Amino acid sequence: LKPARAVPAWRAVPPATWYPADAPQRPVRARARARREPAMAMPVGQLAMDEYGNPFLIVEEQGRKKRLKGIDAHKANILAARAIADSVRSSMGPKGMDKMVVGPDGDVLVTNDGATILEKMDVSHHIAKLLVDLSKSQDHEIGDGTTGIVVMAGSMLEQALELIEKGIHPLRVATGFEKACEVAVKKVEEIAKTVDIQADGQAALRKAAGTALGSKVVSSRKDQLARISVDAVLAVADIARKDVNFDLIKVEGKVGGKLEETALINGIIVDKDFSHPQMPKVVKDAKMAILTCPFEPPKPKTKHKLDIRSAEDYKKLYENEQQYFKTQIKALKDCGANLVICQWGFDDEANHLLYQNKLPAVRWVGGVELELIAIATGGRIVPRFEELSAEKLGKAGVVKELTFGTTKEQMLVIEDCANSKAVTVLVRGGNQMVIDEAKRCLHDANCCVRNLIRDPRVVPGGGASEMAANLAVVEASDREQTVDQYSMRAWAAALDIIPIALAENSGLSAIGEMAAMKAKQQSTKNPWHGVDCMQVGQTDMWQQNVYEACASKCSQLRLATQVVKMILKIDDVITSEDVIDG
Numbered sequence: 064l065k066p067a068r069a070v071p072a073w074r075a076v077p078p079a080t081w082y083p084a085d086a087p088q089r090p091v092r093a094r095a096r097a098r099r100e101p102a103m104a105m106p107v108g109q110l111a112m113d114e115y116g117n118p119f120l121i122v123e124e125q126g127r128k129k130r131l132k133g134i135d136a137h138k139a140n141i142l143a144a145r146a147i148a149d150s151v152r153s154s155m156g157p158k159g160m161d162k163m164v165v166g167p168d169g170d171v172l173v174t175n176d177g178a179t180i181l182e183k184m185d186v187s188h189h190i191a192k193l194l195v196d197l198s199k200s201q202d203h204e205i206g207d208g209t210t211g212i213v214v215m216a217g218s219m220l221e222q223a224l225e226l227i228e229k230g231i232h233p234l235r236v237a238t239g240f241e242k243a244c245e246v247a248v249k250k251v252e253e254i255a256k257t258v259d260i261q262a263d264g265q266a267a268l269r270k271a272a273g274t275a276l277g278s279k280v281v282s283s284r285k286d287q288l289a290r291i292s293v294d295a296v297l298a299v300a301d302i303a304r305k306d307v308n309f310d311l312i313k314v315e316g317k318v319g320g321k322l323e324e325t326a327l328i329n330g331i332i333v334d335k336d337f338s339h340p341q342m343p344k345v346v347k348d349a350k351m352a353i354l355t356c357p358f359e360p361p362k363p364k365t366k367h368k369l370d371i372r373s374a375e376d377y378k379k380l381y382e383n384e385q386q387y388f389k390t391q392i393k394a395l396k397d398c399g400a401n402l403v404i405c406q407w408g409f410d411d412e413a414n415h416l417l418y419q420n421k422l423p424a425v426r427w428v429g430g431v432e433l434e435l436i437a438i439a440t441g442g443r444i445v446p447r448f449e450e451l452s453a454e455k456l457g458k459a460g461v462v463k464e465l466t467f468g469t470t471k472e473q474m475l476v477i478e479d480c481a482n483s484k485a486v487t488v489l490v491r492g493g494n495q496m497v498i499d500e501a502k503r504c505l506h507d508a509n510c511c512v513r514n515l516i517r518d519p520r521v522v523p524g525g526g527a528s529e530m531a532a533n534l535a536v537v538e539a540s541d542r543e544q545t546v547d548q549y550s551m552r553a554w555a556a557a558l559d560i561i562p563i564a565l566a567e568n569s570g571l572s573a574i575g576e577m578a579a580m581k582a583k584q585q586s587t588k589n590p591w592h593g594v595d596c597m598q599v600g601q602t603d604m605w606q607q608n609v610y611e612a613c614a615s616k617c618s619q620l621r622l623a624t625q626v627v628k629m630i631l632k633i634d635d636v637i638t639s640e641d642v643i644d645g
Contacts, residue, residue: 131636140190141220148217156565157277177210178202206510216623218560222553237628239550244624246539247532254590255520255613268293270608272508279504292508307513313487316498320491332487336473342423345463350456352400358409360387398451439485514612523604525593526562569596
């Protein structure tokens, strides 16, 4: 006979006493489960149970959330980045195609500037936005090479995906990429040549600006625009400090005329005219009062009502107003001004009085233009008439009104300024789209010249720098003992996208051209051989005058590698379902 087992204490108690009488009654199964299984919340984003066994959601709108983990997350991120890189790949090089971007309001933009294309594209994917920001940071830091950096980053991610699928951990891939980047930057700095920026009429600067303009819409006039760009930058550059203040270079566009009529003006252009049509159109030896106060009687700040009951009262009020105007004009005359530039408007009466007193005036001049005029003419911006004095006046050799076309559009030109640092580039073109693109091209060329003034080392274009870096990284990977050698070779292979894209866009055999150039670099020991996009029969980029600043190429390699490392470290994406699907 088996001995009788002791009955557990909780079984000895009648069921009615397990829970207080007022406790909510639950189904038998739920009660049994509650006795056997302790209530425990599951990880965020999944189903959890309360202490009564009822399921509840931790994340709001969990049904609409979607989660990608591990290699799926890497694949989704890399495919999104590749889509962005492929969209700008065909716009690289001197034979690159332009893109037309139509905005939400129907405004049309035609450009092949990578940063502008990506900025205007309505990108919603979170990883794709990182590449847009990458292009912007290159644009802010260097000003050129915005397309190449995105294409390079897309190619690196493509190579990384192949390594991850083979089983190499993403962090090992990132480490190998970092090692390869350092080898490549070192090689690029080795092959760089230092140029004398002042020699032969700034020939080196003009050639570098010409390279930046060669792939743009304005390439037919690249020599003329390169000369304008170099002259503009050198006019405002502080060569001793190796610094350029771009705020002093103003680029104005005027529709009408030909691109060839684009000119550099050693002074300021203001898109205004003299306030009275009978004022003189040319003011020589101008002493200008730069005002930010309105040319009118002061008005009470609060609401007011004025009762005039007789003609004498009206006459007194009129004389009082006239006295204000006369005092203001007297202050201008006493300080010796012969030209008034005002930020605010003035009524017809003030305009008439200025004309009678032979004081030409310009009204409604913007704040930025006012500051530029003050810098260029050595004047001070005056907030009150009482503060006017002779030493606060700006001085210029001549201020004249230019008339454009048959519509009599006028602009003011202030030339021969006391402080001739400020310059203006007046861009002409057939329509607004051409002018906007020409402005962007000039900005790129200005940045290229600025970079060479800061650091006068140049590296070859035409994909030669990338091919030289590729050969150096492959050689270094052969000496690498760890698994990073695979990542380094993949990074080197990613650089090949630049010469391949240049050859493809020029209608050449991409692989054949790249292989031939690599062989030529190795056989001649000259890393300046690149893709001959223009088919001039010369592959030496130094002879072709195709080169760019060393700082630009090093920045491209470093920034692209950093962003790729950041994307490789993301292995879990929790987002709403429609974003991932879109």
